[in-house]
Amino acid sequence: MELAFIIEKFALVILIFVVTLVIAMYSTLAERKVAGFMQDRYGPDRAGPFGMLQPLCDGGKFFFKEEIIPAGAHKALFILGPTIAIITACISSAVIPWGRDLTIAGRVVPLQVADINVGILYVFGVVALGVYGIMLGGWASNNKFSLMGAVRAASQSISYEIAMGLSIIAMLMVTQTLSLREIVEQQAGFNWNIWVQPLGFLIFCTCAFAECNRVPFDLPECETELIGGYHTEYSSMKLGLYMFSEYINMFVSSAVMVTLYFGGYNFPFIDSLGLSPNLLAILGMVIFFLKIFAFIFFFMWIRWTLPRFRYDQLMNLGWKMLIPLSIANIVLTGVITIVKDTFF
Amino acid sequence: MQSLSNRKKVLEQKPLNFWERIYLPAVFKGLTITLRHFFKRIPTIKYPEQKRPYSKNFRGQHSLKRDEQGRERCTACGLCALSCPAEAITMISAERKKGEEILYREEKYAAVYEINMLRCIFCGLCEEACPKEAIYLDGPHVQPEYLRKDFIYGKDKLVEPKFEIND
Ligand code: SF4
Ligand code: SF4
Numbered sequence: 156m157e158l159a160f161i162i163e164k165f166a167l168v169i170l171i172f173v174v175t176l177v178i179a180m181y182s183t184l185a186e187r188k189v190a191g192f193m194q195d196r197y198g199p200d201r202a203g204p205f206g207m208l209q210p211l212c213d214g215g216k217f218f219f220k221e222e223i224i225p226a227g228a229h230k231a232l233f234i235l236g237p238t239i240a241i242i243t244a245c246i247s248s249a250v251i252p253w254g255r256d257l258t259i260a261g262r263v264v265p266l267q268v269a270d271i272n273v274g275i276l277y278v279f280g281v282v283a284l285g286v287y288g289i290m291l292g293g294w295a296s297n298n299k300f301s302l303m304g305a306v307r308a309a310s311q312s313i314s315y316e317i318a319m320g321l322s323i324i325a326m327l328m329v330t331q332t333l334s335l336r337e338i339v340e341q342q343a344g345f346n347w348n349i350w351v352q353p354l355g356f357l358i359f360c361t362c363a364f365a366e367c368n369r370v371p372f373d374l375p376e377c378e379t380e381l382i383g384g385y386h387t388e389y390s391s392m393k394l395g396l397y398m399f400s401e402y403i404n405m406f407v408s409s410a411v412m413v414t415l416y417f418g419g420y421n422f423p424f425i426d427s428l429g430l431s432p433n434l435l436a437i438l439g440m441v442i443f444f445l446k447i448f449a450f451i452f453f454f455m456w457i458r459w460t461l462p463r464f465r466y467d468q469l470m471n472l473g474w475k476m477l478i479p480l481s482i483a484n485i486v487l488t489g490v491i492t493i494v495k496d497t498f499f
Numbered sequence: 500m501q502s503l504s505n506r507k508k509v510l511e512q513k514p515l516n517f518w519e520r521i522y523l524p525a526v527f528k529g530l531t532i533t534l535r536h537f538f539k540r541i542p543t544i545k546y547p548e549q550k551r552p553y554s555k556n557f558r559g560q561h562s563l564k565r566d567e568q569g570r571e572r573c574t575a576c577g578l579c580a581l582s583c584p585a586e587a588i589t590m591i592s593a594e595r596k597k598g599e600e601i602l603y604r605e606e607k608y609a610a611v612y613e614i615n616m617l618r619c620i621f622c623g624l625c626e627e628a629c630p631k632e633a634i635y636l637d638g639p640h641v642q643p644e645y646l647r648k649d650f651i652y653g654k655d656k657l658v659e660p661k662f663e664i665n666d
Contacts, residue, residue, distance in 0.1 A: 193533045460529040
């Protein structure tokens with residue numbers, strides 16, 4: 156491995172890390188702003204112009220809060236919980252292709268940390284690991300509300316991961332590859348996968364909401380029943396890390412959804428603009444981020460529109476509707492593919 | 500049972516139909532509603548920068564008035580304290596000495612006059628009760644303080660500042 160390669164990857168990792176954290180940070184502000192506007196008010200606007208400094212103030216506040224580890228808690232696991240949550244949230248973006256290859260001084264620099272051929276499976280694996288953070292934290296707190304939250308988180312993510320996986324299978328039948336970069340390249344221009352897999356997208360999107368513990372599926376931290384759910388006993392920056400990992404998860408799952416279904420960094424007429432490849436790569440990246448922001452907005456929009464599901468409704472939706480629906484989607488996709496192959 | 504008011508309604512919960520069970524139409528409807536609110540004009544008044552116009556008969560902080568010659572009008576009759584529904588007013592009266600005629604209009608005056616602004620409900624009954632037209636609620640808002648004791652306003656805050664008599 157040459158030095159330039161290592162430097163290039165290192166720089167990319169740092170950059171993505173910083174961008175992820177900044178986006179997560181400002182998502183907290185955006186969330187409150189969106190909530191405000193949807194409820195006919197302004198949201199935070201006192202710290203700096205338009206409240207732009209609010210996330211910094213919140214972060215500072217988290218650092219200065221008293222750190223409490225309950226007497227009956229399992230100390231090591233209590234600390235491990237938020238650590239796992241934030242680490243898994245941060246590393247899941249490694250396989251996402253952020254843009255076309257850049258050419259800098261004769262070197263081709265791919266805007267993707269790792270183009271592994273099991274791209275989607277990697278995301279799935281890491282996201283599944285993220286539940287351990289919640290479970291460990293909830294269990295280690297030695298609090299029944301936390302434990303309930305943790306148990307809910309575990310059962311919810313297991314149930315929805317099945318439907319999510321099944322919806323991806325239908326998608327893979329169309330794309331014939333697991334590598335995210337190839338999937339994006341196939342969607343060049345306006346051939347986005349959403350046109351061929353609308354049902355799959357709907358299922359995937361619903362499951363993504365459930366996996367991110369977002370309203371309407373935020374039962375693990377349902378305030379009305381469980382006080383704070385799995386993070387009831389957490390305070391200070393540990394609580395901050397849990398919240399942060401939630402926002403990072405939201406960002407990453409928006410990125411995954413855009414990559415899989417909305418063409419990633421492709422946009423219509425990308426090749427008829429006549430721009431230089433480097434410029435196109437950057438433009439593509441900007442477009443990619445715009446799409447991601449649109450999805451993040453969608454996440455928030457849903458949050459401030461829908462009430463929370465009841466637990467039995469959640470399970471019914473997962474097992475009795477989404478799973479059969481995604482299996483039907485697989486069958487449908489198979490039939491359509493065969494019909495297309497034989498007749499056209 | 501027979502309802503006496505005739506307004507009793509029996510609600511029955513029907514099982515959800517297909518469209519209701521897949522949630523999507525309802526979700527879509529909800530999303531349009533919130534989106535409409537997103538672009539609506541926001542009625543918030545950003546207080547320290549923007550202020551609401553006050554009504555002409557806004558009742559603010561009390562002031563104890565002086566007469567044309569700059570003498571305090573209050574005679575410590577206690578009618579305001581008596582009329583006050585919140586029991587916010589207390590006072591200690593004193594007799595006017597010789598030579599104090601330029602300070603107090605009546606022979607009896609309030610040596611101490613206190614209003615507890617945390618108790619006061621700004622009803623204006625003290626203003627109505629006063630036979631000497633000595634008290635009016637024509638001041639600004641009561642300022643915030645850190646300690647409760649600072650909300651008990653004495654004569655230093657209530658009596659109007661002395662003005663020059665020019666004749
Ligand atoms: S305004 Fe009403 S409550 Fe306040 S001091 Fe006068 S009488 Fe009492
Ligand atoms: S303010 Fe008026 S009512 Fe109150 S004690 Fe003085 S004179 Fe009497």
